[in-house]
Amino acid sequence: MKITVCIGSSCHVKGSRQVVEKLKQLVSEKLLTDKIEFSGTFCMGKCQQGVCVSIDEEVFSVSPETCETFFETEVLKRL
Amino acid sequence: MRKFDTKVQHLKYKVLREVAREAWKGSLMENILDIPKIISPGKTPTMRCCVYKERAILSERVKIAMGGDKDNPNVIEVIDIACDGCPAGGYEVTSSCRGCLAHRCEDVCKRGAISFDNNHVAHIDKSKCVQCGQCAKVCPFFAIVNRKRPCQIACKVKAISIKDDLTAEIDNKKCIQCGACVYQCPFGAITDKSYILNAIELIKNSENNQKYKVYAVVAPSISSQFSYAKLGQVITGLKELGFFTVVEAALGADMVAQLESKELAEKGFLTSSCCPAFVAYVKSAFPALLEHVSHNLSPMAMLAKYIKETDENAKVIFIGPCTAKKAEAQLEEVKPYVDVVLTFEELQALFDSRDIDITSLSEDILDNASYFGRIFARSGGLSDAVAQGLKEQNIDFDLKAVACDGIEECKKALLLKSKNMLDGNFIEGMACVGGCIGGAGCLTHGQKDKAEVDKYGREAFEKTIGDAVSILNKK
Numbered sequence: 001m002k003i004t005v006c007i008g009s010s011c012h013v014k015g016s017r018q019v020v021e022k023l024k025q026l027v028s029e030k031l032l033t034d035k036i037e038f039s040g041t042f043c044m045g046k047c048q049q050g051v052c053v054s055i056d057e058e059v060f061s062v063s064p065e066t067c068e069t070f071f072e073t074e075v076l077k078r079l
Numbered sequence: 080m081r082k083f084d085t086k087v088q089h090l091k092y093k094v095l096r097e098v099a100r101e102a103w104k105g106s107l108m109e110n111i112l113d114i115p116k117i118i119s120p121g122k123t124p125t126m127r128c129c130v131y132k133e134r135a136i137l138s139e140r141v142k143i144a145m146g147g148d149k150d151n152p153n154v155i156e157v158i159d160i161a162c163d164g165c166p167a168g169g170y171e172v173t174s175s176c177r178g179c180l181a182h183r184c185e186d187v188c189k190r191g192a193i194s195f196d197n198n199h200v201a202h203i204d205k206s207k208c209v210q211c212g213q214c215a216k217v218c219p220f221f222a223i224v225n226r227k228r229p230c231q232i233a234c235k236v237k238a239i240s241i242k243d244d245l246t247a248e249i250d251n252k253k254c255i256q257c258g259a260c261v262y263q264c265p266f267g268a269i270t271d272k273s274y275i276l277n278a279i280e281l282i283k284n285s286e287n288n289q290k291y292k293v294y295a296v297v298a299p300s301i302s303s304q305f306s307y308a309k310l311g312q313v314i315t316g317l318k319e320l321g322f323f324t325v326v327e328a329a330l331g332a333d334m335v336a337q338l339e340s341k342e343l344a345e346k347g348f349l350t351s352s353c354c355p356a357f358v359a360y361v362k363s364a365f366p367a368l369l370e371h372v373s374h375n376l377s378p379m380a381m382l383a384k385y386i387k388e389t390d391e392n393a394k395v396i397f398i399g400p401c402t403a404k405k406a407e408a409q410l411e412e413v414k415p416y417v418d419v420v421l422t423f424e425e426l427q428a429l430f431d432s433r434d435i436d437i438t439s440l441s442e443d444i445l446d447n448a449s450y451f452g453r454i455f456a457r458s459g460g461l462s463d464a465v466a467q468g469l470k471e472q473n474i475d476f477d478l479k480a481v482a483c484d485g486i487e488e489c490k491k492a493l494l495l496k497s498k499n500m501l502d503g504n505f506i507e508g509m510a511c512v513g514g515c516i517g518g519a520g521c522l523t524h525g526q527k528d529k530a531e532v533d534k535y536g537r538e539a540f541e542k543t544i545g546d547a548v549s550i551l552n553k554k
Binding site for chain 1: 294314323324325326327386389390443444445446447540541546549550551
C-alpha cells in the first residue's frame with residue numbers, strides 16, 4: 001500500500017509534518033513497515049481540504065488530531 | 080509603486096512583456112517585426128539619436144528575449160550596436176583645472192607624468208602614467224577624473240575588454256555570468272539571454288498541468304521583491320500563469336545545509352557550491368581549489384531533483400534573482416532537473432503579458448522551508464545555516480566560516496587559501512554583494528532587502544533545518 005502525504009505549503013502549515021510523523025509511528029508500532037510505503041508530494045489540488053493524504057489513488061482529509069482515527073478506519077481496513 | 084531600479088531594466092522588461100504577450104497568443108512569428116515600433120513609436124527619439132537606431136537596438140533586444148545567439152555559449156551577451164563605446168582613457172584632466180600655482184598634482188606624481196601648458200593647465204602623459212590616482216586625490220578642484228567604463232568597473236573578474244571598434248567584448252573563459260555588467264551598463268548594451276519563451280511553451284503544452292505538471296521553484300530572495308504586493312499574491316499570480324504549484328527553493332537550501340555541514344566535518348575544509356557564479360569563478364581562476372568545492376548540488380538543483388524523483392511527470396521552472404543560474408541549468412549534472420530558469424524581472428514581464436495585476440489577487444501560501452533555508456538569500460546566511468546544521472546533528476566541529484560578500488571578497492579568500500594562509504575552514508562564496516538579494520535579475524535593490532529576508536525567515540513555519548527536511552524523508 002502506498003500512502004502519500006501532501007507536503008506543499010498549504011498542507012505543511014496545517015501540520016503535514018506531524019501527520020507524517022504520527023503515521024510512521026503507528027505503522028512501525030503495528031509492525032507494518034514492510035507493507036506500507038510512504039511518499040510525499042507538493043500538491044494534490046485540494047488545498048482547502050488539507051492535510052491531504054492519499055491511499056493509492058483515493059484522497060482523504062487528515063489533521064494531526066484525526067490521524068489515529070484515519071489510520072484505524074482507513075489504513076488498517078485496506079490491508 | 081516602483082517596479083524597477085533603472086530605465087534600462089524597464090526597457091528590457093517592456094521587450095520581454097511584448098514578446099511574451101505574442102507568445103501566449105501564438106502569434107509571435109507573425110507580429111515579431113512590429114514589437115520595436117510598439118515600444119518606440121512616433122518620430123521623436125527618446126533614448127538614442129533617432130527612432131531608427133532605437134528600433135534597430137530593440138530588434139536585437141527581441142532576439143535576446145527569444146534566447147539570443149545560439150552559437151554563443153554564454154548566457155550574457157553584448158548588443159554591439161547598443162554599446163556607446165564609453166570613454167575608457169583612465170586618468171584625465173578636465174576643464175575644472177584652473178591652472179593654479181600649487182601644482183600638488185605634479186608634486187605627488189612619482190612618474191613625472193604631469194606637465195603644464197602656457198595657460199598653466201595640467202596635462203597627463205599617458206605613456207608615463209601608471210593609473211595610481213594620486214593626482215586626482217590631491218587636486219583641490221577635483222579636476223582630475225578616472226574615465227573607466229561602467230561595465231569594466233562592474234566586472235571584478237576582468238572579463239570585459241574593448242574591441243577595435245570600441246564596443247565591449249566578453250571573454251567567455253573568464254565570465255562567471257554574475258550579471259554585474261548587465262545591471263551596471265547605463266546603455267543596457269550587455270544583457271542576459273531570456274528563456275521566457277521556453278517557460279511559456281512548457282506551461283502551454285502542459286494543457287493545464289494535465290500532460291505533465293509545471294512546478295515553480297522560487298528563490299527566497301523573492302521576499303525583497305514585488306514589494307508593491309504581498310508575497311501570497313505573487314504565489315496566486317504564479318498559479319494564474321499556469322503553474323501547478325509553487326515550492327520554496329529554500330527547502331533545497333535546508334537540504335544543502337544539512338548535507339554540507341556533514342561534508343565539512345568529514346573533509347575539514349570546504350567552500351560552498353550554492354552560487355553558480357562563485358563555482359564558475361573557482362573553475363576559471365582557482366582550478367587547484369576545485370576539489371574543496373562542496374559536492375552538493377545547489378539548493379535549486381537539489382530541490383528540483385527531489386521534485387522529479389517524487390513526481391515523474393514534473394517539469395521545474397526556477398525563478399530567482401540570478402543570471403548565473405541560467406548557465407547552471409545548462410550543466411550536465413543540473414540539466415535533467417531544471418527545465419527553465421527565469422529572473423524576477425522576467426516574472427514581472429510574464430505577469431503583465433497576461434495582464435495579471437497581482438495586487439488584486441487573493442493571498443496564497445508559500446511555506447516549505449525553515450528560517451535557515453530562507454536566509455541563504457543574503458550574505459552570511461549560508462554560514463549561519465551550516466553552523467546550525469552542525470549543532471542540530473550534534474557534530475563536533477569547530478566552524479570558522481569566512482562569509483565572502485561579493486566576488487572580490489571571494490577572490491581574496493581563495494587567494495589566501497591557495498597559499499594556505501586562510502584563517503578559516505569554510506568559505507561561503509557569494510558573487511553578488513549582499514548575496515542573492517544583490518542579484519542582477521532582481522527588480523529592485525534596496526537598503527532594507529536584508530531585513531526583509533530575515534523577517535521572511537522568521538515567519539517560516541519550521542524553526543529548524545531538521546524539521547523542514549524531515550518531511551522529505553520517504554522511508
